[in-house]
Amino acid sequence: MSTPARPDARGRFGTYGGRYVPEVLIPALDELAAAWAELRDDPGFRGELDALLRDFVGRPTPVTEAARLSHELGCRIWLKREDLAHTGAHKINNAIGQVLLARRLGKTRIIAETGAGQHGVATATACALLGLPCVVYMGEEDIGRQAPNVTRMELLGAQVVPVTAGQRTLKEAVNQALRDWAGSVRTTHYVIGSVVGPHPFPGLVRDLQRVIGDEAREQMNERTGRDPDVVVACVGGGSNSIGMFTAFVGEPDVRLVGVEAGGRGSTLGEHCRSITLGQPGILHGAMTYLLQDPDGQTASTHSISAGLDYPGVGPEHAWLHDEGLAEYVSATDEEALAGFRALARTEGIIPALEPAHVIGWLLAKPLEEGSTVLVCLSGRGDKDLDTVRHALGDGPA
Amino acid sequence: MPRLEPALRARLAAGGRCLVPYVTGGFPGVDAGLLRELQDAGADAIEVGIPFSDPVMDGGVIQEASRVSLEAGTRPRDVLATIAQAALDIPVAVMTYVNPVFRLGEDAFLDDAVSGGVSGLIVPDLPVDEAGEWIGRCRRRDMATVFLAAPGSSPDRLVATAEASRGFVYCVSTYGVTGARERLAGTAREVVESLRPLTDTPLLVGVGIGTPEQAAEATEFADGVIVGSALMARLVEGDRAGSLGLVRSLRAAVA
Numbered sequence: 231m232s233t234p235a236r237p238d239a240r241g242r243f244g245t246y247g248g249r250y251v252p253e254v255l256i257p258a259l260d261e262l263a264a265a266w267a268e269l270r271d272d273p274g275f276r277g278e279l280d281a282l283l284r285d286f287v288g289r290p291t292p293v294t295e296a297a298r299l300s301h302e303l304g305c306r307i308w309l310k311r312e313d314l315a316h317t318g319a320h321k322i323n324n325a326i327g328q329v330l331l332a333r334r335l336g337k338t339r340i341i342a343e344t345g346a347g348q349h350g351v352a353t354a355t356a357c358a359l360l361g362l363p364c365v366v367y368m369g370e371e372d373i374g375r376q377a378p379n380v381t382r383m384e385l386l387g388a389q390v391v392p393v394t395a396g397q398r399t400l401k402e403a404v405n406q407a408l409r410d411w412a413g414s415v416r417t418t419h420y421v422i423g424s425v426v427g428p429h430p431f432p433g434l435v436r437d438l439q440r441v442i443g444d445e446a447r448e449q450m451n452e453r454t455g456r457d458p459d460v461v462v463a464c465v466g467g468g469s470n471s472i473g474m475f476t477a478f479v480g481e482p483d484v485r486l487v488g489v490e491a492g493g494r495g496s497t498l499g500e501h502c503r504s505i506t507l508g509q510p511g512i513l514h515g516a517m518t519y520l521l522q523d524p525d526g527q528t529a530s531t532h533s534i535s536a537g538l539d540y541p542g543v544g545p546e547h548a549w550l551h552d553e554g555l556a557e558y559v560s561a562t563d564e565e566a567l568a569g570f571r572a573l574a575r576t577e578g579i580i581p582a583l584e585p586a587h588v589i590g591w592l593l594a595k596p597l598e599e600g601s602t603v604l605v606c607l608s609g610r611g612d613k614d615l616d617t618v619r620h621a622l623g624d625g626p627a
Numbered sequence: 628m629p630r631l632e633p634a635l636r637a638r639l640a641a642g643g644r645c646l647v648p649y650v651t652g653g654f655p656g657v658d659a660g661l662l663r664e665l666q667d668a669g670a671d672a673i674e675v676g677i678p679f680s681d682p683v684m685d686g687g688v689i690q691e692a693s694r695v696s697l698e699a700g701t702r703p704r705d706v707l708a709t710i711a712q713a714a715l716d717i718p719v720a721v722m723t724y725v726n727p728v729f730r731l732g733e734d735a736f737l738d739d740a741v742s743g744g745v746s747g748l749i750v751p752d753l754p755v756d757e758a759g760e761w762i763g764r765c766r767r768r769d770m771a772t773v774f775l776a777a778p779g780s781s782p783d784r785l786v787a788t789a790e791a792s793r794g795f796v797y798c799v800s801t802y803g804v805t806g807a808r809e810r811l812a813g814t815a816r817e818v819v820e821s822l823r824p825l826t827d828t829p830l831l832v833g834v835g836i837g838t839p840e841q842a843a844e845a846t847e848f849a850d851g852v853i854v855g856s857a858l859m860a861r862l863v864e865g866d867r868a869g870s871l872g873l874v875r876s877l878r879a880a881v882a
Contacts, residue, residue, distance in 0.1 A: 240756075250725050250752045252684045254777035254799055256784065395690060401681065408683045413803030415779070512726045513681060515752070525702050526730030527680040 234436075234476060236546065241429020244552060246545035249428040251408070251515040258415040263430040265335055270437055275334065282326050283441065286359065287316045289323075290445040293453065293604070298576040303592055304599045308458065309579070309607040310446040312470065317352050319582065319609030320442055320470045325352035325421055327438035329360050332419030339418040340364045343407040345372055345400030345466070346537035346584070347379025348609055349423030354388035356421075364388040367406045369398040372536045376613050397530050400466075400540045404514050424467025425544030428515030432544050439473025442606060447477040450604055460597055462487045463606035464587045465558065466502065466538035468547045470608035479555055488547060489591045491533035492560035498523070502531045504543040505551050505558040511542075518545040534563035534621060535583035535614075565590030567621055570611065582609035583617065631672055631718040631747040631771040631794035635829045635851065638671045644881040645795070645831060645851025646842070648858050648874050649674040649722065651692035652709060653701025656862055662713035668871050669878030670717060674749065674853060677706045677723035684724075684751040686806025688856040692863055703727055703736070707743030720747035720773060720794060728753075733764050740770065747771030747794040755787045762791055773797050776822055778814035789826035796822055798832045798849065806856045807837035811844050819849045839880030846881045 241247045241263075249259055269275040283289040291314050296307040312320035329340060340362050344350030350366040357364035366383055370392045373380055383390050395402045404427075411420040425432045425439070443461075450458050461478055463471035465488035478484045493501035501507065504519045511520030513528055521529040521541040533539040550556040561569070569589030574580045581589065585608045597603060611618070635645045648665050650657045652675045665673055678693035678701055685693065703723070710719050721740060728736045728750060740748065748770060753761060755774050765772045771794030776785055778801065789796060798819050801812035812835060819830050829850040836842055837857030845852050854877055861870040 248757055249754065250757055251754065252751050252777070252799075252804075253754050253775040253780055253784070253788070254802060256754055256777075257779040257781065260781075396680070396694070405681050405683050409686070409804045412684070413801075415802060509730075512729055512752070514683075517729075520726070522726065522730060524730070526727035527697065528726075 237429060237433050243546045243549035246517050246548040247429055247432055248517050249515060250512045250517070251428045252412060254412050255415060255428070259428055259430065261335065265331065266430055266434050269331065269334065275330070279327055279330055283323065287322050287326065288314065289441065291315050293446055293449045296577050299572065302576060303595060305597050306602045307592070308450060308602070308604050310442060310474065310604060312442060312606060312608045313579065313581065313610035317348070317355050318612065319348040319352065320439060320473060321349040321352035321423060322355065323441055323473070324423065324435050324438045324469060325349065325356040328419065328421040329353065329356040329362060333360055333362065335419065337417060337419040338362065339414065340421055341367070341407050341410050341418055342421045343367045343400065343403035343423060345403065345539060346535065347372065347376040347383070347613060348537060350388070350390070351379050351382045351386070353421045354383040354386035357388065358386045365410070366390050367393050367403040367410070369393045369400060369403050371398040372400065375617055376536055379613050399536065401528065408514070424469040425472045425546060426467045426514055426516060426542060432516065432546055435469055436472045436476060436546060439469050440476040442470065442473035443475060443477030446474065446604055454602060457481060457484050458604035459601040460485045460487060460603045462489060462588050462592070462603060464489045464538060464584045464608060465505070465543060465547060466491065466540050466584065468544035470606050472544060472546055474606040475550070475556055479550065486556035488556055488558045489587045490558060490560040491535055491538035491587060492562035492565070493532040494563060499530045500532050501560070502533045502538050502540060503560050504541060505547060506560055513542040516545045518542050518548045534566060534617060535587065537582065537584040538587065559591060561587040561590040565593065567618065568593055570618060579607070580611035581607055582611045583614045584608055628744040628746050629716060629718045630769070631720055632828065634672055634718050635795055639829060639850055644846035645671045645829060646877055646881050647672045647674055647831060647851060647853045649676065649853060649855030650862070651676045651678055651689060651696055651859055652706030653678060653696035653699060654692045654862060655695070655699060656867055659709050659713035661867070662710070662715060664871055665874055666715050666717050668874040670874060671851070672718045672720060673715070674720050674722050674855070675706060675710055677703045677721055677727060679724040679727055682724060684804050686804045686856060688860045688863060689805050692859045703731065704739060707739055707745065710745060711743045718746035719744065720749055720771065721745045722749040725750050725753045733761055737764055737768055737770060741768050745770070747773050749773040749797060751775055755784070755791045758791065775799050776818050778802055778818055785821055786825055789822055789828065792826070792828050795829040795831045796826065797853065798822065798830050799834045800832050801835050803834065805834050807860070808835035811836065811841045815845055816848050839876045842877050843880040852881060
């Protein structure tokens with residue numbers, strides 16, 4: 231597979247990206263960028279990573295034709311089953327790669343942030359596998375709504391540190407991880423969980439997640455003899471979607487659609503629609519689309535899904551949007567819940583609330599009849615059962 | 628408005644060392660009166676923070692002060708108005724993060740800062756290699772650009788930081804974020820000594836300096852100190868007298 235020439239040497243996707251971080255972190259970012267430039271195509275490193283992805287993660291994950299849902303929607307829907315990857319989401323692809331990389335760099339400690347807990351679990355898993363101590367920062371609000379993942383991380387030997395600042399969700403967890411890293415940068419690697427943050431993280435995480443789209447494109451061609459008409463994925467920070475889109479970017483006949491979390495409505499504070507309702511800004515080291523007030527203070531956000539509850543988005547998405555290479559839409563909490571229920575009942579798959587936004591968007595039938603649609607089913611829904619039960623008023627899901 | 632670097636140089640020329648206290652703008656009690664009292668307590672310049680929602684360079688005390696200030700409804704122009712109202716004889720440098728500057732627009736932000744009587748700007752998440760246009764805009768307004776040098780900064784980056792800095796170079800004493808520490812880190816001296824041959828701009832040490840003893844130790848090799856969290860911790864506790872007392876004892880310690 232060809233390696234995208236993005237970002238440029240300064241970490242820019244057009245005007246987006248860059249490295250807006252305190253000086254103390256710059257040496258580590260330089261070191262990481264140099265190491266990744268060398269290792270990403272290094273046969274030894276690739277071989278080690280690919281073996282783990284195959285034997286430990288269970289890749290390639292299958293694509294499943296969603297026959298009953300397809301019938302209902304009048305489209306031909308295929309699901310890329312990242313929910314079947316070890317630990318239940320695509321996050322493991324990135325975590326394993328970065329922890330391997332950290333070991334190559336001689337780092338002796340790993341930190342991570344997590345929102346829904348999937349990235350925290352993936353990082354804790356990779357650390358257990360590779361024998362490195364792991365600290366995961368998690369907002370108190372998220373600890374409450376994703377309790378099973380906290381137990382998982384602790385069982386895997388990670389220390390989960392509650393973050394009590396601000397809205398007590400993903401954004402604050404990233405802040406706290408960055409502060410830890412500023413103090414520990416000589417010995418510690420920060421495994422950022424999405425295609426966000428300062429250069430080289432957006433490109434690094436994309437390179438590690440593109441396996442999703444590379445596999446899926448090949449699988450779709452084997453199964454259907456051609457590329458899908460439409461490729462859809464949810465977008466919080468945007469790692470599963472970038473991982474899926476990268477294989478198709480620039481293909482004129484493939485429509486790429488990113489679904490943002492529409493929350494409870496389009497008022498600032500009620501949603502996570504960074505691209506569709508935000509303005510360019512700088513958060514967590516990168517210029518990107520950002521939900522913010524007129525003074526440049528980061529806005530509060532809401533989503534039923536902890537994994538999408540983030541006011542920014544990966545800078546490559548901002549660029550794909552502005553270049554017209556991908557389009558961005560949204561699905562509300564209610565639509566996501568409808569998607570969650572529909573996939574469970576028609577396909578026997580309980581999705582995470584994050585990709586349930588994609589199914590929710592599809593249920594509104596926005597696509598041409600007969601289209602072939604590839605959906606990134608980024609994770610499974612076990613972690614969300616309490617949230618869904620609560621949202622549905624304790625009745626049967 | 629007094630200019631930042633000449634004021635600091637005057638202190639150095641008189642054989643002293645510089646003392647720059649930091650306060651979070653808009654925090655209850657951080658008003659024009661307090662700024663004047665900090666001046667009277669012996670500050671050579673004052674660093675005033677425009678609070679930001681996501682202060683990743685700041686430890687617990689300044690995070691909390693920023694949160695309280697923002698919840699009280701503080702906007703950037705309120706902080707600038709307080710600075711203007713104080714009408715100090717010493718210069719004021721504003722510290723904020725890059726997004727409030729970017730959102731308003733660099734030119735608009737700088738014009739407001741000039742009108743408010745601000746002499747310098749410190750933007751810790753705008754490292755020198757992202758600051759090309761910013762530096763030009765500040766130069767045209769005679770606004771001092773204070774950049775951070777840190778332990779681990781490469782020789783090339785130290786050169787670039789030294790060249791780009793006006794007013795003073797903010798020498799980060801240690802790996803980490805703002806907040807008091809038990810002792811002054813050995814890395815503080817390394818940062819200062821590696822910058823010394825590169826510039827004659829004053830070299831001030833900040834992050835982790837909270838006591839007169841630490842300030843005295845740092846000014847054995849540095850041109851001055853910035854003290855923030857130790858001061859704000861007292862203000863957060865409502866101890867205005869204690870915060871001013873600390874500044875007086877810091878003044879005595881750095882002479």
